[in-house]
Amino acid sequence: MARRGGGGGGGGGGWRGKAPSAAEWLLRPAGVDWLRSHSRLDHVLARDDIPVAAAFRRARLRKDPSAHFLLAVNLQVRFPPDRSHLRVDADRIVCDNQSLGSVRVQVPGRPDAYSAVFYFAAEAAIPAESLLGRFVHGDDAYRNARFKIVNRIVKGPWLVRATVGNYAACLLGRALTCRYHGGDGYLEIDVDIGSSAIASAILHLALGAVTSVTIDMGFLVESQSEEELPERLFGAVRIAQMEMGAAKYVETAPDDVVPEAGRAGAGFRVHSAKVANDSRHQERAAGKVGRSMSCQERESGGGG
Numbered sequence: 001m002a003r004r005g006g007g008g009g010g011g012g013g014g015w016r017g018k019a020p021s022a023a024e025w026l027l028r029p030a031g032v033d034w035l036r037s038h039s040r041l042d043h044v045l046a047r048d049d050i051p052v053a054a055a056f057r058r059a060r061l062r063k064d065p066s067a068h069f070l071l072a073v074n075l076q077v078r079f080p081p082d083r084s085h086l087r088v089d090a091d092r093i094v095c096d097n098q099s100l101g102s103v104r105v106q107v108p109g110r111p112d113a114y115s116a117v118f119y120f121a122a123e124a125a126i127p128a129e130s131l132l133g134r135f136v137h138g139d140d141a142y143r144n145a146r147f148k149i150v151n152r153i154v155k156g157p158w159l160v161r162a163t164v165g166n167y168a169a170c171l172l173g174r175a176l177t178c179r180y181h182g183g184d185g186y187l188e189i190d191v192d193i194g195s196s197a198i199a200s201a202i203l204h205l206a207l208g209a210v211t212s213v214t215i216d217m218g219f220l221v222e223s224q225s226e227e228e229l230p231e232r233l234f235g236a237v238r239i240a241q242m243e244m245g246a247a248k249y250v251e252t253a254p255d256d257v258v259p260e261a262g263r264a265g266a267g268f269r270v271h272s273a274k275v276a277n278d279s280r281h282q283e284r285a286a287g288k289v290g291r292s293m294s295c296q297e298r299e300s301g302g303g304g
Helices: 051-061 131-137 140-146 158-165 197-207 279-289 295-299
Strands: 028-037 069-079 087-090 103-106 112-122 147-155 169-171 177-183 186-192 214-221 233-240 248-251 260-263 269-271
Touching: 028 051, 028 233, 051 069, 069 233, 112 214, 112 233, 131 140, 131 214, 140 147, 140 177, 147 158, 147 233, 158 197
Parallel strands: 028 248, 069 186
Antiparallel strands: 028 112, 069 112, 087 103, 147 169, 147 214, 177 186, 214 233, 260 269
């Protein structure tokens, strides 16, 4: 995944230099969640049913010196409901004692909302004057102008590799609607994939072959001057042959509103929510999610 590097020749001022190695990443991977709900999942770090968020919250409460900062990227997408589960067949309908014959009714359902959430943790305090520090503490306009994704299809059908390859680097804050949620020691970036017709089309194309696709994704704050180079990833992941059915179902409150249940510390809103408690589904989800690993773990030999 090529980013712009500092120095160097080539007449481009080093703007097309080689990317830094995994050891130079700014944040370490802290986990991945693949979630599904009937409404868009915003601000997952404020929920009490997200294991990574809960562990970080507990660490902050006990003033664990290693709990410096947590950054989450939440990629959100909606899909039409599976109408096969909504069909009602009736062999005989009776009205005013008159048989009206058989009828098949399909009740429209709400689209399913999916979230792929990637967590990255700081192992030391983030300098406020650094590029990442300015991004964390800046306003939304600054963040939208800087938040960037780079990706690479490692394995997949030719059509997917050719299509996604044309969008290998993108300023997400300008191309899509991004919502930013900050709290005690964390920042969450919610990226609404559905806010762009092009992004939605590309994503649906990729997901059509998702079980055979392996993709590397890296996130960074874009450098916009020579002094800010080289560009450095704050985190990256590799998603390998993901299955839609592996998503963990999370039930939210009606009307997309999640009520506040209490507080676990300054900046943390602990919301009530329920997770589907189906042992077979949970075992299957755990097995599939376990196939996804960070790029850093893969390069270091983690996960086999």
